[in-house]
Amino acid sequence: MASMRDIKRRKGSIQSTQQITKAMKLVSTVKLQRARAGAERSKSYFNCMFETVNSILSRVGYLDHKYLKPGKSSKKAVIVITSNRGLAGGYNTNVTKLLTQNEAMAKEDVVVYAIGNKGREVLQRKGYEMKEVLPEIVESPTYADAMLLTERLLKSFEEEEIGEIYIAYTAFKNTVSHIPTLLKLLPVEYAQKEGEDNAALMNFEPADEEALDLIIPKYLSSIVYGALVEAVASENAARMQAMDSATSNADEMIGKLSLLYNRARQSSITQELTEIIAGAEAIG
Secondary structure (H helix, E strand, O other): OOOOHHHHHHHHHHHHHHHHHHHHHHHHHHHHHHHHHHHHHHHHHHHHHHHHHHHHHHHOOOOOHHHHHOOOOOOOOEEEOOOOOOOOOOHHHHHHHHHHHHOOOHHHHHEEEOOOOOHHHHHOOOOEEEEOOOOOOOHOOOHHHHHHHHHHHHHHHHOOOOEEEEEEEEEEEEOOOEEEEEEEOOOOOOOOOOOOOOOOOOOOOOOHHHHHHHHHHHHHHHHHHHHHHEEEEEEHHHHHHHHHHHHHHHHHHHHHHHHHHHHHHHHHHHHHHHHHHHHHHHHH
């Protein structure tokens, strides 16, 4: 059995750690409230944007447009949204697994736009090519950040440096449910609607190519921004849950150590009494 001094030292260490986990849980709870409000405000807009563009494209028939067909390059650009800090359970690992465990994402064909240092560290260690590292965006995402990133990606696509664009992030469903998601952004995929009158094709004014040149970049910027705000909400929810579990585990460990300490103390007292009695009998 460990000595009382060792048990007391370990108990004090766990209590200090528990204070940190409690503080981190409170901070994450406050941040989650703001991030969740932002995600919920934007979700309806971005869902509507996605459905509208999909509806338009499902009625255009065949269009030979650069954003609707794969580029000539075999390279795939992947925007990977993780956090800059750990202690969030499996939040960061689940996102990186979307690449590392995806057979369709061969390492040599992937270039990574890392938003968040944790994803960058894992993927860089595994040998993925880092095209850009943007840890500051995930701290306070704005639509302007999403728009600038989209512009750079579209430029690379048009210059045939990349042939496809994806985004890997964690979709926020609710406080306890977060879904790692790999979404293809370009070429834009859409479903032809069945059971509807597709004879009434969509007409564009101005010309279809000019209209899609305006619509699709805004559509992509909206999807990227929506992913950013949902990822931030998911990160804080995951960290809040992880810190709550850590605090509960610390309580359990402190309880066990208190029991061990009391047993060790009782054993020490019993031993001292035994020695006193034995000494008294020997004298007598």
